[in-house]
Amino acid sequence: MQIRVVPGSGAAIYRQIADQVQRAVAAGELAVGDPLPSVRALAKELVVNPNTVAKAYAELVADGVLETQPGRGVFVTERRAVYSQDERLRRLDEALETAVNESIRLDFSNAEILERMSVQLDKLNSRGKQNG
Amino acid sequence: MAESDVIRTRRLTRYFGHKAVVEELDFAVPRGQIVGLLGLNGAGKTTTIRMLLGLLEPTRGSCEVLGVDSRCLTPETRARIGHTVEGHFLYPWMRVRECERFGRETHPRWDGGFFERSVRRFGIDTEAKVAWLSRGQRAGVSLASTLASNPELLILDDPALGLDPVSRRALNETILEFCQSGQRSVLLSSHLLDDVERVADRVALMVDGTMVVNTTIDHFRARIAAWTIDAPDSPTAAGNLSMPVPIPRIVNCRPLGQRWQVTVVDPDEDTRAALSAIESRAMEPADVTFEDAVLAYLSRSRVYHSFYTEDAS
Incomplete structure (x- = not known):
């Protein structure tokens, strides 16, 4: 999966990253259990501040799209019902x-x-x- | 000064003749953060940086860097601060590897690996003479030399000025690698809003010697809202510049073809009421980019002095 960000657009960079991951999961490009690049690796690839990537991942974890496995990294998770x-x-x-x-x-x-x-x-x- | 701040100014003021170039500046850079310092030419960015580095006496107020008053920085403290100047001065007769050796011999905590990686990103041959290098490559050597000295705080005065796209990318990559540990801090003065949006944690925006915005990039974006209004005359002027219709918390109103874009900070009930009172054919919320938000502040200072409101700052 290829993530691209465009500064100077209507959506904040962390939002662009979160949306693209979410879309890739919805489209089946990323399956349950697939790993995502580490915060540092993705930040380096996109040439953005690592905190921006961390913020996108944190939001996706809160939304039940990703989960963090301590010491191993970030993975696509079985979709949990996080909303009523x-x-x-x-x-x-x-x-x-x-x-x-x-x-x-x-x-x-x-x-x-x-x-x-x-x-x-x-x-x-x-x-x-x-x-x- | 909070333990976690690497830069702190208190009512920092500098006059040149009768003109206050920097006025009552209260501002801090927290440790581990990259702060983008924005503003038009002449807004006081370079003057502020020169005072921080102890190169210029404040007229009033004070500033501290790494916990030390800038007026009495010792060589030991200076060694922990890296800075580049506009234009990237280097000795033209030196070869790049001689710049490296020069740095190694003059800096106790020299990181040769970092120098190597940085110049490679800028596509620089280490056998080349400085005089042969392009502007972007000179910037690369200057930045690599500054960063390889392993400073805790980096102060960059418009490092991207006149750089080609490859060098700009290399500059962004180098700044981000430098900050990887989370312990180093950067004050980055720039006109390139896209680059600041990419690399910075915070944005500090100077207008006419004062700081009008100082917050995280996301917070800054979230607070700014805009509407496009389809109306024959400027909604703030009602056809008469001396009698503007007040819109609470307005930052800027500019023509957009046949319509007007009104930019507002922290819109509240009063703002919405004022907007809906405007006679218009149509009004709809507009997407705000980081650039829009910054330009709204900067162009207000240049064109719309008469629309200043206390609230918007």
């Missing part, structure tokens, strides 16, 4: 709202949007199976 059901729904709605707004602006019908959505989900699921 209400909170999960709220976050889902928030994410969908952006996608829906964009889709409607492009003049697609409900049926078309739903169909593309399920194609996307199928693609994700099959990719996850291949790698897992």
Whole structure:
């Protein structure tokens, strides 16, 4: 998995790192148990302050995406439910709202949007199976 | 001075003639942190650095470096502070390896390995004469010499000035490697906001000799918010610069094509009320980049003096 950061963009650098790891896990590019580069190694690779990488990892640990195994490093973990059901729904709605707004602006019908959505989900699921 | 601060200024003030170039500066660099010092040319960055290094007497106030008043730094304390000057002076007749030997013989805690690695990053041949090197490579040699002397505190005055992209990357890598242990601290004056966002923990922003921002990069970003407003006239001026509409906590308002971008620090109820009172066709929140946030402060100082509000600083 290749992480890239762009300074000077709307998202803070730690957020860019966290989002990319999260996406890689969701897309099955990273499977449960896969190791991540150490904070120091990733900071060196991206030429960023190590505290920035540490902050991204800490957030992913808090969100239940990664876990720290003392002395061994950071790994992708079995997804734990860290949010309550209400909170999960709220976050889902928030994410969908952006996608829906964009889709409607492009003049697609409900049926078309739903169909593309399920194609996307199928693609994700099959990719996850291949790698897992 | 807190044990953990490597730099501390107290109401530090310096006049040149009748002009206060640095005024009532209260500022600290915590140990183990990389602090980006930003500001327009003439904001007082270099003057502050010269006072920290004991090269210039403060008119009033004081500053301490590594726990010692800058006016009485001993050679022992100086040896623990590394600094580069604008332009990176080196003896042009020396070869790079002679610069290394020169450093080794004049610094008790010389780290030859660090020197080697640093010059390699800048793509420098150690047999080359300093006079043959590009500006970026000279910066590399100067930085490598400063860092290999193993200082606890590094003060860099605009080291990236005029560097090519390869040298800029090498500079960032070298600074980060230098700080790897977490015990060394850096004060980095720069105009390259992308590089500061990459390497720094904290940002200190000087405007007209005073410090208007001094916090972590993430905190700084989180506090700044912006809106784009689709309105025919500047929302702060209402068509008349002498009668600005007050928006609490505004930093800056600038034209953006047919619209206006209003940047605000710590927006509260009053800010939102003032914004919604503006007659506009549309108003929406805008993404704020680190650069936007810094520029909002800097361009305010240059253009919008009349919109200063106590709150925003």
